[in-house]
Amino acid sequence: MRRLLLIAACTATWSAGGCVYQHTIRPLTTNFNKTPATVERGRGDTKQLTVSYVNLAWDSNGIGDIARANGFEEVWFADLETLRVMGVWTQQWVHVYGR
Helix, strand or coil, X not given: CHHHHHHHHHHHHHHCCCXXXXXXXXXXXXXXXXXXXXXXXXXXXXXXEEECCEEEEECCCCHHHHHHHCCCCXXXXXXXXXXXXXXXXXXXXXXXXXX
């Protein structure tokens, strides 16, 4: 019976448009004209906890902050990685590529 209730709750959450777990990576920059391919990168992250109507967020994922922290002179492009769990926990990482 417990298992059936858990499955029903997950199905209801999923069909209502909410996700129990979501992990995505998308580009922050879309102009790749004359952009070299690279493996050099820096990373920064932010965390957010949401309870009822209270949102707590901390840390920095600013592209300039990440570039300075990793000694980049030039930023070529950036990606945003997002992890969401049950609409309560959100963590985002910005991956910055450059030299």
